[in-house]
Amino acid sequence: ETGVTQTPRHLVMGMTNKKSLKCEQHLGHNAMYWYKQSAKKPLELMFVYSLEERVENNSVPSRFSPECPNSSHLFLHLHTLQPEDSALYLCASSLLGPSTDTQYFGPGTRLTVL
Amino acid sequence: DAKTTQPPSMDCAEGRAANLPCNHSTISGNEYVYWYRQIHSQGPQYIIHGLKNNETNEMASLIITEDRKSSTLILPHATLRDTAVYYCIVRAGGTSYGKLTFGQGTILTVHP
Numbered sequence: 001e002t003g004v005t006q007t008p009r010h011l012v013m014g015m016t017n018k019k020s021l022k023c024e025q026h027l028g029h030n031a032m033y034w035y036k037q038s039a040k041k042p043l044e045l046m047f048v049y050s051l052e053e054r055v056e057n058n059s060v061p062s063r064f065s066p067e068c069p070n071s072s073h074l075f076l077h078l079h080t081l082q083p084e085d086s087a088l089y090l091c092a093s094s095l096l097g098p099s100t101d102t103q104y105f106g107p108g109t110r111l112t113v114l
Numbered sequence: 115d116a117k118t119t120q121p122p123s124m125d126c127a128e129g130r131a132a133n134l135p136c137n138h139s140t141i142s143g144n145e146y147v148y149w150y151r152q153i154h155s156q157g158p159q160y161i162i163h164g165l166k167n168n169e170t171n172e173m174a175s176l177i178i179t180e181d182r183k184s185s186t187l188i189l190p191h192a193t194l195r196d197t198a199v200y201y202c203i204v205r206a207g208g209t210s211y212g213k214l215t216f217g218q219g220t221i222l223t224v225h226p
Contacts, residue, residue, distance in 0.1 A: 002157070031211045043158070043216040050211045090157050100146050100165075100207040103214060105157035 003027040004106035006091050012112045013081065021076040021109045023091030032074040033103060034066060035090040043090065049074060050096065081113045118202045123221040126196075132189040134220055136202030139183040144207045147178060148214065149187045151198040151222075158201065158216075161187065165207070192224045 003026045013019050025032065034046040048056035049068040063085075065077040074091055088108045094101040119137040126132040138147065146165050150158040162169055162176045164185075169176045175188040189196055201219040 002159070004157075006157075042218060043214075045213065045215075048211055048213075055211065056213075088155065092157075094211070096211055100163070100205070101211065102148075102160055102163065104160055107157045108155070110155070 002104045002106065004091060004093055004104050006089075006106040006109050008109060009107065010110045010112075012114065013078070014114050015081060015083070017081075018077070018079040020078065021089055021091075021111075023074040023076075023093075023106055025072055025074075025091075025093035025104075025106075027093060027095070027104065029093035029095045029104075030071050031094045031096050031101065032068060032071075033092040033094075034074065034076055035092065035105075037088040037090060037108075038084075039087070047076075078111075081111075083113050086111055086113045118204055118217060120200070120202050120217065120220045122218065123223070126189075126192045126222060126224050128194060128224055128226050129191055132192040132196065132222060132224070134187040134189075134200050134202075134222065135184065136187070137184045138202070138204045141182050141204055142206070145204045146207050147176065147182075147185050148203045148205060149174070149176065150201045150203065150214075150216075151196075152201070152219070153195075153198045159198075161200075192222075194224050194226070196222065197224045198222060 047066045067075040090108045091106040092103040094103045148163040149161040152158045178185045199219040
């Protein structure tokens with residue numbers, strides 16, 4: 001238990017559906033991250049929120065829409081996804097510091113797009 | 115951030131020490147060495163990190179060479195539950211937020 005929770009843990013959706021992934025951290029951190037891990041590929045950073053502002057968007061298609069309403073919650077809104085978007089979606093959080101910060105990951109949401 | 119090189123796989127007998135090497139020959143002075151592991155289909159788990167000095171915590175020890183071009187993660191008494199993919203990551207310090215670049219890692223298999 002890392003103090004970062006994600007819901008749902010598993011999600012199956014059709015290409016025309018709209019769904020949201022939720023992440024919550026109970027660590028008092030002030031930065032949150034979304035990563036994607038496709039089969040047989042390394043984790044890829046998607047979005048970074050620092051102090052509730054999006055500071056990084058790594059060329060992610062617009063069908064993925066992040067939202068960070070406060071420092072404890074992070075959402076990933078999904079719409080009109082493609083089968084190749086099936087992957088493990090991971091949330092992480094960290095406490096920004098003067099030298100370095102350590103990211104703690106949630107358990108992930110396994111997404112399958114039919 | 116500096117790139118890292120790790121062996122694709124390693125084996126270790128249960129109860130023995132597991133020594134996982136990592137090469138980061140282009141590391142800069144302000145870059146930290148981080149280790150994470152990922153057990154199948156779970157989120158990565160933070161293990162340990164260091165800048166120059168050797169570090170130890172309840173999970174592992176991190177040995178960084180004097181020139182900082184390589185490091186070794188040591189699991190002192192490996193158990194079957196330590197079977198996982200281990201990632202060595204170098205990331206810059208002093209930035210406004212963490213940026214971890216994951217490679218392929220080392221698949222560690224602990225056998226009875």
